[in-house]
Amino acid sequence: MAVRDYIRDRFFPHMWCPGCGHGIVLNNMLRAIETLELSKNDIVMVSGIGCSSRISGYVDFHTLHTIHGRALAFATGVKMSRPELTLIVPMGDGDALAIGGNHFIHAARRNIDMTAIIMNNRIYGMTGGQYSPLSGYGARASTAPYMNIDQDFDVVQLSKAAGATFVARSTTYHVQQMTDIIRQAISHKGFSVVEILSQCPTYFGRQNKLGTAVDMMTRYKDTTTPIGSKAKKQNPDLIERGIFVQKEMPEYCTEYEKVIERAGGGA
Amino acid sequence: MAKPKLKEHRIERDWCKGCGVCVHFCPKKVLEMDESEKAVAVRPEDCIACKLCEYRCPDLAIEVITES
Numbered sequence: 648m649a650v651r652d653y654i655r656d657r658f659f660p661h662m663w664c665p666g667c668g669h670g671i672v673l674n675n676m677l678r679a680i681e682t683l684e685l686s687k688n689d690i691v692m693v694s695g696i697g698c699s700s701r702i703s704g705y706v707d708f709h710t711l712h713t714i715h716g717r718a719l720a721f722a723t724g725v726k727m728s729r730p731e732l733t734l735i736v737p738m739g740d741g742d743a744l745a746i747g748g749n750h751f752i753h754a755a756r757r758n759i760d761m762t763a764i765i766m767n768n769r770i771y772g773m774t775g776g777q778y779s780p781l782s783g784y785g786a787r788a789s790t791a792p793y794m795n796i797d798q799d800f801d802v803v804q805l806s807k808a809a810g811a812t813f814v815a816r817s818t819t820y821h822v823q824q825m826t827d828i829i830r831q832a833i834s835h836k837g838f839s840v841v842e843i844l845s846q847c848p849t850y851f852g853r854q855n856k857l858g859t860a861v862d863m864m865t866r867y868k869d870t871t872t873p874i875g876s877k878a879k880k881q882n883p884d885l886i887e888r889g890i891f892v893q894k895e896m897p898e899y900c901t902e903y904e905k906v907i908e909r910a911g912g913g914a
Numbered sequence: 915m916a917k918p919k920l921k922e923h924r925i926e927r928d929w930c931k932g933c934g935v936c937v938h939f940c941p942k943k944v945l946e947m948d949e950s951e952k953a954v955a956v957r958p959e960d961c962i963a964c965k966l967c968e969y970r971c972p973d974l975a976i977e978v979i980t981e982s
Contacts, residue, residue: 650974659929660973666933670972678969822969848933860972861938 650677653687655707662701664772666860668819668845669699672737672766675822677706679829685733692735693722695747698773699739699766699845708735716747719754722761730900733833734761740781741771744800748780755809755838759899762832762839765802768847776850787854802842803891812837814892818844818867821888828890837898844871844886918963918980923955929975936967936976 654677663669680690690708694700696715703710709732713721722736743751743765751763770788771777778788783799806814813835817825825843832839846852846863857863872878874889923945932951942960945953945967953976955961965978 651977654974659926660931660975661929663972665931665972666935667972670974671935671970674971674974675969819970819972822966826969860933860935864935864939864970 649681650674653677653680653707654705658705661705663698664847664849666846666848666863667698667772668768668843668847668860668864669702669766671819671822672699672764672825672843672845673702673705675826676735676737676764676829678826679833682826682830683833685833689731690733690735691722691725691729692737693718693725694737695739695742696773697739697742697771698847699737699768700742702737702766716742716745717750718742719747719750719761719763723754723757723759726759726761726900727903730760730904735764735833736761737764737766739771739779740765740767740769740802741779744802744805745780752805752809755806755811755840757899758810758812758837758896760836760838762829762835762841764829764832765840765842766845767802767842768845768851769799770847770851770854772847772850776854782851786851789850789854802840803887806840806842807892810838810896811840811892812894812896813839813890815840815890816842816844816886816888818864818871818888819846820864820867821871824888831890831893835893837896920958920961920963921979921981923958923961923967924977924979925953925955926973926975927952929973931973933972935970935972939970940967 692703693711694703695718722734769781776789778791778795786795815828832841848860872885874887930952937945944961946956968976
């Protein structure tokens with residue numbers, strides 16, 4: 648199996664719950680990497696803390712399993728010292744946007760060449776189903792049994808505003824689109840954000856009576872639509888998926904090289 | 915390009931957690947759960963080798979092998 652070449656199979660079966668979307672993200676991220684024909688020795692995966700961040704343990708690349716919310720900071724250090732490497736930073740929604748919210752916006756602002764994959768299950772799974780900044784108004788969580796009153800972030804709008812030069816969204820149902828988007832995100836020179844809606848049947852699903860993993864994936868099919876579709880005009884509540892931003896801007900490591908040149912008396 | 919022809923479904927039983935995603939989303943209803951809640955290909959002759967089960971498996975437990 649092609650995917651088998653990229654995993655540390657001694658750690659399988661993995662620790663995620665039955666039906667967890669994170670396994671589908673792992674599965675299709677590896678397919679994207681396979682199509683790019685990247686060498687395992689040229690890829691560094693950096694993750695923080697949470698269910699999603701356990702992903703780095705399963706892949707046979709250079710991997711760093713770091714501290715909560717700080718994966719992008721560690722990844723920035725790696726990229727600045729070895730800009731020729733490909734950096735992939737998978738994060739959960741809480742890891743990326745609550746604990747690591749500050750690192751996230753500033754990595755986007757700098758446009759440093761790496762791929763942030765936000766596996767958005769709208770909950771803190773590992774610690775028992777507490778609400779996250781992506782749970783959204785009206786959701787139930789173990790810390791919001793009478794309904795969450797916090798509004799959620801829109802990851803796409805936030806990333807755009809922070810300056811990310813590649814911003815996309817897909818779901819665990821739309822696996823072919825997910826693979827294609829991740830492939831393009833990794834190829835993009837600059838800070839890429841890919842939000843993947845990923846089901847947590849154990850906590851978010853159970854607490855919000857959303858049924859099984861199959862039910863939750865079917866809901867992704869029914870509640871999302873390609874960007875700018877006719878369906879979106881008729882039903883504005885649909886969540887758009889696809890590539891929202893893809894533009895060229897000066898990349899941080901490249902600019903830093905120029906600083907070194909200038910400081911050394913060069914052009 | 916000729917359509918890929920199925921050789922076999924290789925299912926890693928120790929990795930399968932029985933979520934049923936492959937069974938539900940198979941367009942040809944090739945897969946079923948057995949008595950120990952593991953996926954098995956019961957109607958391989960109907961398989962069109964679209965590989966959606968392989969791509970959607972959260973446990974990376976299914977591989978659709980085709981004749982090349």
